[in-house]
Amino acid sequence: MAKRGKRPAVKKSQRAAAKKVTRDKSSLTAAYLQILQSVRIRARQEAEKRELEGELKTESLIDPGTVVSVMEMIGQQFVEGRPTTLVRVCEKTQLPEQTVSRILTSLVHEHLLHRLDGSSNTVTLAKPPNQITGAELLEVAFRLVDSGQAGEGSRLLHRLRQAQRDMVATTSLAGLLEEA
Numbered sequence: 387m388a389k390r391g392k393r394p395a396v397k398k399s400q401r402a403a404a405k406k407v408t409r410d411k412s413s414l415t416a417a418y419l420q421i422l423q424s425v426r427i428r429a430r431q432e433a434e435k436r437e438l439e440g441e442l443k444t445e446s447l448i449d450p451g452t453v454v455s456v457m458e459m460i461g462q463q464f465v466e467g468r469p470t471t472l473v474r475v476c477e478k479t480q481l482p483e484q485t486v487s488r489i490l491t492s493l494v495h496e497h498l499l500h501r502l503d504g505s506s507n508t509v510t511l512a513k514p515p516n517q518i519t520g521a522e523l524l525e526v527a528f529r530l531v532d533s534g535q536a537g538e539g540s541r542l543l544h545r546l547r548q549a550q551r552d553m554v555a556t557t558s559l560a561g562l563l564e565e566a
Contacts, residue, residue, distance in 0.1 A: 409487070448485060450527030452549065455479065456489050457523055460499065461559045464511045472507040492526050515563055520554025 458480055465469040475486045490509055493499040498518055499509045511518065527549060 442520075448489065448530045449529065450524055450531060451460075452479070452481070453489055453527035453530065454520070454523050456486070456558055457493065457498070457518070458562050459510060461511060461515045461518075461563050463513065468506050469502050469510045476477060488530065492530055496520060496522065498526070498528050515560035516558050520557035520559075520560040520562070521551055523559070524550055524554060543565075 437510065456475055456479060460470045461474060463474075467499045472483065472486055472490060475481070475490070476483050481489075490499060494501055494509065494512075497512050502508045502510060524547075
């Protein structure tokens with residue numbers, strides 16, 4: 387019958403080696419956790435940077451001329467018998483998707499564009515190009531520019547806008563397409 391409770395004899399050098407391995411494993415674990423934490427911090431910083439860059443792109447100001455350019459592009463597609471997608475406008479104008487989406491939504495709201503087949507990403511003109519005035523396009527653009535801004539703006543801004551309105555008073559989208 388074997389004796390209970392007695393452990394086999396372990397040499398001191400083996401115990402010391404086992405303790406060293408345990409310490410080494412603890413050191414490796416600590417180093418691994420430190421590296422992992424550094425990677426997580428770096429990933430979080432990169433994500434925050436990308437998010438901020440995205441916000442800056444999507445919150446960009448919309449120049450009134452941009453709305454006119456977008457409508458010229460959509461008008462040209464209309465004349466050629468093709469609808470226009472949000473992606474195509476983004477590719478042609480190099481504008482962020484959210485900005486183009488805001489422009490298209492405003493133009494749909496003003497009954498200048500129609501969304502096709504329930505798709506929010508495909509549009510066409512809501513009426514013939516000769517029935518869309520330059521003044522209508524500018525007014526949509528001015529509302530987009532002014533959205534989210536406090537106050538009425540300066541007198542100079544009002545004079546500049548009036549000069550723009552006066553310049554396009556007799557212009558239609560069809561006229562802009564002929565000039566292109």
